[in-house]
Amino acid sequence: MDLVNYLYLASILFALGATTVLLRRNAIVVFMGVELMLNATNLALVTFARLHGDITGQVLAFFVMVVAAAEVVVGLAIIVTIFRARRSASVDDVNLLKS
Amino acid sequence: MIEFEAPVIDWAVLTPVLVVLAAGVVGVLIEAFVPDRGRRTTQIVLTLAALTGSLVSVVLLWDRVTTEGYAFVVDGTFLLTPFTLGIQAVVAVLAVLGVLVIADRTRTGQDAFAPTAAAVPGTTYEDAAREAGLQQTEIYPLVLFATGGMLLFPATDNLIVLFIALEVLSLPLYVLCATARRRRLLSQEAAFKYFLLGSFASAIMLFGIALVYGFAGTVSLEGALFVLVHPESQVLEMMPSLVIAGVLLITVGLLFKIGAAPFHTWTPDVYQGAPTPITGFMAACVKAAAVGALVRVVFTLAAGLDEPLRRDLEVGLWAVAILTMLIGTVAGAVQTDVKRMLAYSSIAHAGFLAVAFVGFSETGAGAVLFYVLAYGLATLGAFAVATLVREQDADGVVLGEATHLSQWAGLARRSPWLAAAFSLFLLSMAGIPLTAGFIAKFGVFSAAVAAGAWPLAVLGVLASAVAVFFYVRLIVLMVLTPPTEESEHPEHVEDGAEPAAAGTSRADDAAPADDAAPADDAAPATGTLTAARATLARASVVVVASRGPATVAIVLCAVGVVLLGVVPQVALDWAAQAATFRPLQP
Numbered sequence: 001m002d003l004v005n006y007l008y009l010a011s012i013l014f015a016l017g018a019t020t021v022l023l024r025r026n027a028i029v030v031f032m033g034v035e036l037m038l039n040a041t042n043l044a045l046v047t048f049a050r051l052h053g054d055i056t057g058q059v060l061a062f063f064v065m066v067v068a069a070a071e072v073v074v075g076l077a078i079i080v081t082i083f084r085a086r087r088s089a090s091v092d093d094v095n096l097l098k099s
Numbered sequence: 100m101i102e103f104e105a106p107v108i109d110w111a112v113l114t115p116v117l118v119v120l121a122a123g124v125v126g127v128l129i130e131a132f133v134p135d136r137g138r139r140t141t142q143i144v145l146t147l148a149a150l151t152g153s154l155v156s157v158v159l160l161w162d163r164v165t166t167e168g169y170a171f172v173v174d175g176t177f178l179l180t181p182f183t184l185g186i187q188a189v190v191a192v193l194a195v196l197g198v199l200v201i202a203d204r205t206r207t208g209q210d211a212f213a214p215t216a217a218a219v220p221g222t223t224y225e226d227a228a229r230e231a232g233l234q235q236t237e238i239y240p241l242v243l244f245a246t247g248g249m250l251l252f253p254a255t256d257n258l259i260v261l262f263i264a265l266e267v268l269s270l271p272l273y274v275l276c277a278t279a280r281r282r283r284l285l286s287q288e289a290a291f292k293y294f295l296l297g298s299f300a301s302a303i304m305l306f307g308i309a310l311v312y313g314f315a316g317t318v319s320l321e322g323a324l325f326v327l328v329h330p331e332s333q334v335l336e337m338m339p340s341l342v343i344a345g346v347l348l349i350t351v352g353l354l355f356k357i358g359a360a361p362f363h364t365w366t367p368d369v370y371q372g373a374p375t376p377i378t379g380f381m382a383a384c385v386k387a388a389a390v391g392a393l394v395r396v397v398f399t400l401a402a403g404l405d406e407p408l409r410r411d412l413e414v415g416l417w418a419v420a421i422l423t424m425l426i427g428t429v430a431g432a433v434q435t436d437v438k439r440m441l442a443y444s445s446i447a448h449a450g451f452l453a454v455a456f457v458g459f460s461e462t463g464a465g466a467v468l469f470y471v472l473a474y475g476l477a478t479l480g481a482f483a484v485a486t487l488v489r490e491q492d493a494d495g496v497v498l499g500e501a502t503h504l505s506q507w508a509g510l511a512r513r514s515p516w517l518a519a520a521f522s523l524f525l526l527s528m529a530g531i532p533l534t535a536g537f538i539a540k541f542g543v544f545s546a547a548v549a550a551g552a553w554p555l556a557v558l559g560v561l562a563s564a565v566a567v568f569f570y571v572r573l574i575v576l577m578v579l580t581p582p583t584e585e586s587e588h589p590e591h592v593e594d595g596a597e598p599a600a601a602g603t604s605r606a607d608d609a610a611p612a613d614d615a616a617p618a619d620d621a622a623p624a625t626g627t628l629t630a631a632r633a634t635l636a637r638a639s640v641v642v643v644a645s646r647g648p649a650t651v652a653i654v655l656c657a658v659g660v661v662l663l664g665v666v667p668q669v670a671l672d673w674a675a676q677a678a679t680f681r682p683l684q685p
Contacts, residue, residue, distance in 0.1 A: 030295055
């Protein structure tokens, strides 16, 4: 099977994630979009590792997972704070700073 | 069984970063073990000592790195070039000044941070925390971790370490943004926006890194450059578009951190909402670190691109530079909030910096180094001044910062020295001769001319001229316009006002309290806005006296701005010496 197909899949997932970030209203869903982008990157990294016959890409995928986990901790904390103060996690309601 | 061979690690090379990150870890332990009373002092001493230590180790490494051209640890995972050391020196200096501002509690006895940032604004729990005199000393370890990330960001040859450094510098900053003592809803909102857009940008950069790994088969920057110059990789033949896509995505991720248009939209909101000392720290240090990383990564990769691709990338950077200067100056001219205006000014500066990127030359790198120092000093100083200009209610209780421009009218009469310092910073940002900003802009524009991009330099000069307008407008407002209301209040808050501190911020937090029990989704926003305006109308403006550290920071920034403007030669020589961004013999 052609490995390049995995790269296409990774690009599609990445684009889906990016679209989610740009279009969806709910902060949690937006954040899930970011996670999808990171995991699409993992798929690309692992595929490239296979293409090159080199293990670096697989190691990198682990690094990305760890960083993504750290990001979830901080991100969800911030989103929960916003939600507790305003009873809403919609991106559109967070608009006090518009001038 | 494979024998494990331990790598030889040159610890001396790692010290600038290691000292700061280790101090961050110790800071977390201090949170756990040092009793409440001494904790804040311990943290501040530790933070300042660590940052100074980092600066000292940069200075000690200087001779070695400039003579040898580079120093590295484990295959360039950590790589010091003269340029990197220069950026690290700038970041360390600015971070020390930034921490001085962060640590200042002013005469009111309160720092800029919430007693417990986890408490929901306007709840009894928040009031209880405030009355109990709790303080959020985790600020200092967070600042240290962020600074550690900034020091690592431009100091690696390994793209994945670059990504990790980006996260290490960003994650603490997201948290720091949410910790303001006053106007907490705005502060949380700033953190929210910064986080969502920041993580989006880092995901984009990460995908770019994956693509570069895809064509190069290595995450080493010099390795990728080698593959670009000697294209033998099969994957590269199969998918040549990986090169431009990878380089572009990485560039976008880095441009986001710099705050260059069209990736600048987070900047005004985040700078306005974050606690002012953190804004100053962020505006100065993050920009220096991100520009350093961008020069290291993009300049290096650009050296390997073939002519048409290189031209494309250059055109892209032209567009970014022009757009950023335009948006920064035009939008900056119509702002009514000091912090927002400074944010747009920071965007404009990102544009001026981008002018020096064109040509990907060492002249450009040297100009960038001088520019981030000059810009950082002026910006940090300006935000430090903004922390001291406060609102005051009818009872003489000091509230949050008076950020509306009209409140700054006649500041020169209330506090001539503060107004003079602020004017100096503004003039430097505008690029008036005899200030650091002039030399910096001159360097950047002449680097562009040397690279044959004189139209860009001309546009830059025009944009600076427009920018002078809004900086000078603010100076005129401070000096010539009489204060809107001649305040009868004392210039400085009496020491006796301190016991009122507990009640102080409650009055100021009236805004969030209004929406403690929101009826529907739309109500809290409007409720808070009207309450905020009402406070604005009631409050008069005072200049609170600093307890020392912020004054020291402002004075040092002012002295730096003047010295760099009047006798720039030492710093210019230093920047020229440090302009080598790639190891000479990899």
